[in-house]
Amino acid sequence: MNPFVFEAPTRIEYGEGMAASAAEILKGLGASKILIVSDQGLVKSGVIAPILKCFQEDQSLSTSIFTDVPPDSDVTCVNKAAAQAAKDGCDGVLAIGGGSVLDAAKVVNIALTLGGDVLDYQGMNNLTNRLKPMVAIPTTAGTGSEVSAVAMVRDVAEGKKLLYGSRFLAPDVSILDPTLLVSLPAKLTAATGLDAVTHCIEAYSVEVTRSPLTDVLCLEGLRLLFQSLPQATKHGDDLEARSNTMIAATMAGIAFTNLGVGVVHALAHATGGQFGTHHGTTNSVFLPYGMQFNLEVVAPRYATMARYLKLTDDKNDEVAAQTLIARVKALSGEIGLPSRLRDLGVPALKQDQLENLASLANSDPAIMFNPKEASVQDIIGIYERAY
Amino acid sequence: MAIFTSTEQLNEVMERLWNKIKADPEMSRQLLKSKLTVRFYYREPEGRLTLDCSDGKEMKIFTGENNVKPVVEMFMKSDVAHEFWLGKVNVPVAILSGKIVSKGPVQSALSLLPVVKPAYAMYPEIFEAAREKKAG
Numbered sequence: 164m165n166p167f168v169f170e171a172p173t174r175i176e177y178g179e180g181m182a183a184s185a186a187e188i189l190k191g192l193g194a195s196k197i198l199i200v201s202d203q204g205l206v207k208s209g210v211i212a213p214i215l216k217c218f219q220e221d222q223s224l225s226t227s228i229f230t231d232v233p234p235d236s237d238v239t240c241v242n243k244a245a246a247q248a249a250k251d252g253c254d255g256v257l258a259i260g261g262g263s264v265l266d267a268a269k270v271v272n273i274a275l276t277l278g279g280d281v282l283d284y285q286g287m288n289n290l291t292n293r294l295k296p297m298v299a300i301p302t303t304a305g306t307g308s309e310v311s312a313v314a315m316v317r318d319v320a321e322g323k324k325l326l327y328g329s330r331f332l333a334p335d336v337s338i339l340d341p342t343l344l345v346s347l348p349a350k351l352t353a354a355t356g357l358d359a360v361t362h363c364i365e366a367y368s369v370e371v372t373r374s375p376l377t378d379v380l381c382l383e384g385l386r387l388l389f390q391s392l393p394q395a396t397k398h399g400d401d402l403e404a405r406s407n408t409m410i411a412a413t414m415a416g417i418a419f420t421n422l423g424v425g426v427v428h429a430l431a432h433a434t435g436g437q438f439g440t441h442h443g444t445t446n447s448v449f450l451p452y453g454m455q456f457n458l459e460v461v462a463p464r465y466a467t468m469a470r471y472l473k474l475t476d477d478k479n480d481e482v483a484a485q486t487l488i489a490r491v492k493a494l495s496g497e498i499g500l501p502s503r504l505r506d507l508g509v510p511a512l513k514q515d516q517l518e519n520l521a522s523l524a525n526s527d528p529a530i531m532f533n534p535k536e537a538s539v540q541d542i543i544g545i546y547e548r549a550y
Numbered sequence: 551m552a553i554f555t556s557t558e559q560l561n562e563v564m565e566r567l568w569n570k571i572k573a574d575p576e577m578s579r580q581l582l583k584s585k586l587t588v589r590f591y592y593r594e595p596e597g598r599l600t601l602d603c604s605d606g607k608e609m610k611i612f613t614g615e616n617n618v619k620p621v622v623e624m625f626m627k628s629d630v631a632h633e634f635w636l637g638k639v640n641v642p643v644a645i646l647s648g649k650i651v652s653k654g655p656v657q658s659a660l661s662l663l664p665v666v667k668p669a670y671a672m673y674p675e676i677f678e679a680a681r682e683k684k685a686g
C-alpha cells in the first residue's frame with residue numbers, strides 16, 4: 164500500500180432544521196461579529212431569511228451581511244466582501260450557499276485574517292496560520308466545499324480560475340440541513356449531484372494518494388448518489404433522498420480533498436474559467452469521455468465500483484467497467500442533464516483556441532492526479548468527443 | 551544528514567543545472583515561451599534560486615537575494631529539491647501534503663514540470679562534480 168495522509172478536520176452536524184444552530188455554533192468557536200456570505204439566488208429563494216432571523220434574535224452577536232457573490236465567485240467580489248468584513252470588525256465567517264458562496268467565503272476569510280489582496284494568497288499549502296472561525300451551510304449537494312481544503316475563485320478579467328489550497332481552508336464546522344435543499348431547482352439538483360458523482364469516480368481512480376479510508380467514502384458515496392439522485396431531482400421535497408445526496412456529496416468532498424481528482428475536473432475548470440459554464444454541468448458532460456480515456460489503466464477500479472453498485476457481477480473488468488460508464492451516461496440522461504458541450508452554450512473553437520484551452524487544462528492542478536498521463540492532444544481529443 | 555553541506559554548494563549545483571537547462575535549445579525555448587519568473591526557496595541548508603524568463607528573450611538565473619519579483623514561489627527542503635532532480639519525488643503527493651509549498655498560480659508552475667523533465671538526466675553528473683570538488 165502507498166504511504167498516505169488522511170485529514171478530515173471539519174466537524175459535521177447533520178439534521179433537519181440544524182441550520183438554526185449556526186449562531187450557537189459560531190459563539191462556541193469564539194466569534195461574535197459574524198460576516199454572513201451568500202448570493203442573490205438564495206436571498207430570493209428564501210433560504211437564508213430564517214437563518215438570519217436566529218442571528219437577529221441573539222443579542223450577543225452582531226452581523227455584517229454580504230449577499231452579492233456571483234456564480235463561480237470573482238476576485239473583485241471577494242476583495243469587496245473582505246473590505247466590508249474588516250470595516251465591520253468581523254471575527255468569524257458564516258457561508259450559506261452552494262460551492263460558489265462557500266469558496267468565496269473561504270477566500271474572504273484569508274483576506275480578512277491576513278489582510279492585503281487575495282491574489283497574493285494563491286497557492287498550495289502556503290498559509291501558515293489558522294484563519295478566523297468559519298462555519299459552512301451548504302445549500303447544494305455537490306461540491307464538497309463544506310469539507311474540502313481548497314477554494315477556487317474566478318478571475319473574470321483573466322478568464323481563469325484561481326486556486327487556493329490549505330488545510331486551514333476546511334471550515335471548522337459544516338451544518339448539513341437537508342431542508343435547505345428543497346428549493347434547489349431540479350436542473351441544479353442534477354448538475355450539482357453529478358459534480359459529486361464525478362468526485363467519487365475521479366477520486367477513486369487516483370492511484371498515488373489512495374487508502375482504504377478514502378475507498379469506502381468513494382464507493383458508498385457513489386452508491387448513495389445512484390440510489391437517491393433521481394428521486395431528489397424529481398421530488399425535491401423528499402427529505403430522505405435530499406439527505407442521502409447531501410451526505411454523499413460531503414463524503415465525496417472528504418475523499419477528493421485527500422485524494423485529488425483528474426482530467427474531467429481539469430477540463431471543467433478550464434472550460435468554466437473561459438466560458439462561465441456551471442461546474443457540475445460541465446463535469447457531467449466530460450465525465451463519460453474522461454472515464455473512457457482513463458479506462459485502459461483504471462478498468463479494475465471502475466469494475467469494483469460497478470460491482471459495489473450491483474450494476475453487474477461480470478468477472479471481466481473491462482466489461483464491468485463499461486457497465487459503469489454506460490450507467491453514468493444513463494443517469495445524466497435520466498435526470499435531464501445535457502450530454503454535449505455545445506448544449507451548454509460553449510461556442511465552436513478554432514484550433515488555436517482549442518490548444519489554448521487544452522493547455523490550460525493540462526496545467527490545472529487536477530490533472531496531476533489523473534491516473535493516466537494526458538497530453539494536450541489527448542485533452543483536445545476528449546474535448547472534441549464531448550463537444 | 552542533509553545532502554547539501556552548505557548554501558554555497560547548494561546554490562552552485564542549482565545554478566549549474568539551470569545554466570545547462572538554458573543551454574538546451576528546446577527546454578529554454580519552452581521556458582521563455584512561458585515568460586514566467588519563479589523563485590525557489592530552499593531550507594536545510596538555506597538557498598535561493600530565481601529564474602526570470604519574463605522578457606521572453608533570455609533566461610536569467612540568480613542565486614541568493616535579489617529584487618526580481620517572482621510570479622510563483624516554491625518552498626522546500628534542499629533534500630526534496632535533490633530528490634526532485636533525481637526524478638524521485640512524486641510531485642502531486644508532495645504538493646498535496648505540503649512537502650513542496652507553492653505560492654502564486656500553481657498552474658503556471660505545473661506547466662513547467664514536463665518542460666524540465668529532460669534535466670533529470672543532467673543532474674547526477676552536476677551533483678557528483680560539486681560533491682567531489684568539496685571532497686577534493
Ligand SMILES: NC(=O)c1ccc[n+]([C@@H]2O[C@H](COP(=O)([O-])OP(=O)(O)OC[C@H]3O[C@@H](n4cnc5c(N)ncnc54)[C@H](O)[C@@H]3O)[C@@H](O)[C@H]2O)c1
Nearest residue numbers: 204205208235261262263302303306308311313346347442
Ligand atoms: N472548494 C471545492 O472543494 C469545490 C469543489 C467543486 C466545486 N467547487 C466550486 O463550486 C462552484 C459551484 O457551486 P455549486 O455547484 O454549488 O453552484 P453555485 O454555488 O454556483 O449555485 C448555483 C445557483 O444555485 C442557487 N442555489 C444554491 N442553493 C440553492 C437552494 N438551496 N435553493 C435555491 N437556489 C439555490 C444559487 O443562488 C446559484 O444561483 C464552482 O465555482 C466550483 O469551482 C468547489
Ligand SMILES: [Fe+2]
Nearest residue numbers: 306358362442
Ligand atoms: Fe467538482
